[in-house]
Amino acid sequence: MAPDPPNPDEIPLACRDAMIEYSKHVMTLGGFLFELLSESLGLHSEMLKSMDCMKGLNMIGHYYPPCPQPDLTFGTSQHSDSSFITILLQDQIGGLQILHKDSWVDVSPLPGALVINIGDFLQIITNDKFKSVEHRVLANRAGPRISVAGFFSTNMLPNSTVYGPIKELLSEENPPKYKDFTLEEYTKGYIEKGLDGTSHLSRFKI
């Protein structure tokens, strides 16, 4: 949806108007969240936005068909998102889990609630102040399940911008935990790796 909104004809008619309208609200909410997150880091409220964290918004609609043998597979296998943050809307079916202290915890659907996930990019630039969340979706007999994820990123087109931990957050007691990288390096590694259950972050760790 950003930076270049798609041609509406490319969005399935069944969800076209809703997707276009909903993504405008996701953008507005994202802007608000990035201001709050910047302030909570002790930074200027516009700091994260000035790092282009709202340049790209990818909206992905997931459809999980009912699964006859849910114990043999996953809806989505374990991963953390590569984004800065993800705004996730899930229906009432359930199945989303996050990893907390080595245990899988259900993120039960709450009518009207959105789930906000911290992604790997935000973990790197905040030097681990914010931690990305490992999550997965269980397959479900009761399905189908529908969710809509809005991933905030830079626009991800290869350019010369170098990213790494925000300098204002670093000190002698808190040295950088990640090396600097270009967007090309970041994106390439992520796609190559796929959702194999390992963390993308470790590639950039010092």
Ligand SMILES: O=C(O)CCC(=O)C(=O)O
């Ligand atoms: O379907 C969900 O609830 C989560 C999907 C997800 O984790 C993702 O798209 O990255």
Ligand SMILES: [Fe+2]
């Ligand atoms: Fe995810």
